[in-house]
Amino acid sequence: MTKGQIRKAISGFYYVEQEGELIQCRGRGVFRNRGISPLVGDFVSYVREGDNDATITEIDERKNELVRPPISNIDQAFLVFSLVEPDFSPHLLDRFLTVIESYRIEPVICVTKKDIASDNAIEDSEAALNYYRGIGYDVIETYIEDPQLYSVLEPFLKGKTTVLAGQSGVGKSTLLNTLIPDLALKTGEISDALGRGKHTTRHVELMEVAGGLVADTPGFSSLEFTHIEKEELRDYFIDMNRIAPDCKFRGCLHTKEPGCAVKAKVDSGEILASRYKNYVQFLQEITDRKPRY
Structure with missing residues (x-):
C-alpha cells in the first residue's frame, strides 16, 4: 500500500497526490457500509490497480473535518x-x-x-x-x-x-x-x-x-449549529470566554444570570453590543432546536 493525500474529489473519484503525481482512486465499498466518506484533505493508503487507477483502502485519523x-x-x-x-x-x-x-x-x-x-x-x-x-x-x-x-x-x-x-x-x-x-x-x-x-x-x-x-469550496450563505450544544456556544465567542471566569455563577450562559461579568462588559461597551446580540440569538436557535435521538 502507498500513502498520499486526497487533493480533489469529483463524481465519486478521489485524486490522491503522491510525490507530485495525482492518482485517480475510488473508495472501498466498506467505507460506504460504515457510513464513512473520504474527504479532500484526508491522508489515505491506496492500492494501485493500473497506471492511473487505484482503490483507497484506509483513511488516517483526522485532526478535524x-x-x-x-x-x-x-x-x-x-x-x-x-x-x-x-x-x-x-x-x-x-x-x-x-x-x-x-x-x-x-x-x-x-x-x-x-x-x-x-x-x-x-x-x-x-x-x-x-x-x-x-x-x-x-x-x-x-x-x-x-x-x-x-x-x-x-x-x-x-x-x-x-x-x-x-x-x-x-x-x-x-x-x-x-x-x-x-x-x-x-x-x-x-x-x-x-x-x-x-x-x-x-x-x-x-x-x-x-x-x-x-x-x-462551493459558496454558501448560511451555517447551522447542529453539532453545538447551548452550554458550548459561549466557548466559541472568544471575547466572552476570556471574561466568563469572572461571572458570579459557574456555567453562566450570559443571559439572565445575576452577577454576569460578560453582560457588564456589554453594558460598558467593552464587548460589542451587536456581537452579544448575535450570541443571544444563536443561543436561542440552539435552545429551540429539536432534540437529537
Missing part, C-alpha cells in the same frame, strides 16, 4: 467577506466564526472589494473590523488590483492548509485567480434581483499556493 464544505485536516480558515455586493454582514461573520471556532480551526478574516466600496460602506464596517482585530483575530483587507496582495497573503498561507469560505459572490474565486493567474476559475456575477451570488465552484480542491495548500 468540516461537513459543509466537506474537507479535513485544516489548519486555518480564510473567512472571505466583501464590503459590498454583497454587503458586509457582521451577523453572518459571527456565524462563521462560531462554527470555525467549534472545530478548533484558526480563523482569518479576509475582507474584499475595498476598491469599489463607498466611503460610507468602509466607515460602517470599520468599527466592527477594529473590534475583531482587538480581540485577537487577524483581519486582511484586500482588493483585486492590490499590487501587494500576494506578499500580504503569503505569510498566512505558507506551510498551512487553508480553506476559503464565505457567501457566494464575495470574491473567493477571484482571490484565487489573483494568486494563481493560470487557474482561470470562473467568477460569478451578482444577481441584482436576489442580492447574492451564483455558485461558481462545484467541487472542493486543494491547490498549492504560496508554499501551502488552499481549498476553493
Whole structure:
C-alpha cells in the first residue's frame, strides 16, 4: 500500500497526490457500509490497480473535518467577506466564526472589494473590523488590483492548509485567480434581483499556493449549529470566554444570570453590543432546536 493525500474529489473519484503525481482512486465499498466518506484533505493508503487507477483502502485519523464544505485536516480558515455586493454582514461573520471556532480551526478574516466600496460602506464596517482585530483575530483587507496582495497573503498561507469560505459572490474565486493567474476559475456575477451570488465552484480542491495548500469550496450563505450544544456556544465567542471566569455563577450562559461579568462588559461597551446580540440569538436557535435521538 502507498500513502498520499486526497487533493480533489469529483463524481465519486478521489485524486490522491503522491510525490507530485495525482492518482485517480475510488473508495472501498466498506467505507460506504460504515457510513464513512473520504474527504479532500484526508491522508489515505491506496492500492494501485493500473497506471492511473487505484482503490483507497484506509483513511488516517483526522485532526478535524468540516461537513459543509466537506474537507479535513485544516489548519486555518480564510473567512472571505466583501464590503459590498454583497454587503458586509457582521451577523453572518459571527456565524462563521462560531462554527470555525467549534472545530478548533484558526480563523482569518479576509475582507474584499475595498476598491469599489463607498466611503460610507468602509466607515460602517470599520468599527466592527477594529473590534475583531482587538480581540485577537487577524483581519486582511484586500482588493483585486492590490499590487501587494500576494506578499500580504503569503505569510498566512505558507506551510498551512487553508480553506476559503464565505457567501457566494464575495470574491473567493477571484482571490484565487489573483494568486494563481493560470487557474482561470470562473467568477460569478451578482444577481441584482436576489442580492447574492451564483455558485461558481462545484467541487472542493486543494491547490498549492504560496508554499501551502488552499481549498476553493462551493459558496454558501448560511451555517447551522447542529453539532453545538447551548452550554458550548459561549466557548466559541472568544471575547466572552476570556471574561466568563469572572461571572458570579459557574456555567453562566450570559443571559439572565445575576452577577454576569460578560453582560457588564456589554453594558460598558467593552464587548460589542451587536456581537452579544448575535450570541443571544444563536443561543436561542440552539435552545429551540429539536432534540437529537
